Amino acid sequence: MARRKKYKFPKTTIERLSYYFRALEDLSKRGIDTVSSEALGGKLNIKSSQIRKDLSYFGDFGKRGMGYDVKYLLKELKYILGLDREWSVVIVGAGHIGAAMANYDSFEKRGFNIAAIFDNDEKKIGKEINGTPILPYDNIDDFVKQNKIEMAIIAVPAAAAQAVADKLVESGVTAILNFAPVAVQLDENVRCLSVDLTTKLEALAYYMSYSQDKLWKIYS
Amino acid sequence: MARRKKYKFPKTTIERLSYYFRALEDLSKRGIDTVSSEALGGKLNIKSSQIRKDLSYFGDFGKRGMGYDVKYLLKELKYILGLDREWSVVIVGAGHIGAAMANYDSFEKRGFNIAAIFDNDEKKIGKEINGTPILPYDNIDDFVKQNKIEMAIIAVPAAAAQAVADKLVESGVTAILNFAPVAVQLDENVRCLSVDLTTKLEALAYYMSYSQDKLWKIYS
DNA sequence: TCACCCATGTGAAAATTTTAACATACGCCG
């Protein structure tokens, strides 16, 4: 019953599913068995109708009059999001961001296994971060192939990002999380999402200066 | 002439303005004086019509038949985004992410001044990261008030994030960049953007497992 | 000066996404 549904839905839904998942984990941890879309929405600042709609794209997971069974919905979301398996990931770039990612424990908890970190700094190669070895950048191709790595995190300077991405894709990686502040051009069967740190701060700067003296606010 | 326009525009426009800004900086650095929406779009994987529309919300910046003057558009975008001034920022949490942010040089380059880092770990207090001192968390209120800090970066565990946010807002901070994997509830005159690291990886996991055996893909 | 080329700015259409509203179904209680 549960699953099987229309398969066209907003891109933003995926992101929200991830939020739901996390909130449900929290509820589960606190021993809460059942939650309504209203309650979940309150926790996440998301309208209850939005939650119901998002879930409805994938199946009927709730019970009318009752709400959603937390554990059951968790299980379903885990499957939907593809978190019911382990993913092998490499990090390219052992700088501050790469190191932070290697130390980010939530990744392991979710099944994202950081297999290795690559860098071309002689001083870093051979060391490890949070138990993960730093290997020479030149070995990346072999390593990715041998270990069937599918996902990669790019944490190198903007100027190097495109070359790194190309190399990764050539080696077989099909999903990339990019921290370099540049738009990487890739084949369309490779998934790439970017985390843009300055952009977010700049958006905040916009919002903060917005209410003050911007002309286009005045002349509508 | 340039500025003064309708003031309602998509939220996503702000983010793109930020991308335009960065791409233009790059062009400028390479000595390119003029760029068309078509060329800029090619660099960023954004449709030219989208770029023209985005810019048109704020003014007429281009010359028909010619394109946009890179330096001029940079200057205008700088103003629009609120980057024509310095912003004082504090970081809360001197863990790996907080440290990475303190070391992220692009912030300074854009006028985001990291004034201090706060933590309650005795072993970290008194040290500094990338020249920025780590101060006791308890001093945060005074510091924010005395230094008229407006922006903050939260890089603490999820469980602590809400309390930290409340304290920051109480002290006078009105914009927050949140790295904690939790939805922070705030007064609506405080701007808060979240950078969600696991969510992005999870979205990738979804896309990767998507093409395989998901039921709702089959039964449309 | 005029004709032609080119790329902007824009108004209208299309596509996407969110919100609202409600009929439907579940469980409980009497």
Add this chain to the structure above:
DNA sequence: CGGCGTATGTTAAAATTTTCACATGGGTGA
């Protein structure tokens, strides 16, 4: 066992955002 309260799943409307198509105007060269 039937009525009632409740929260889902869904349909339709509203809102937002993107894309298209083209008239408009600046520059160049003859």
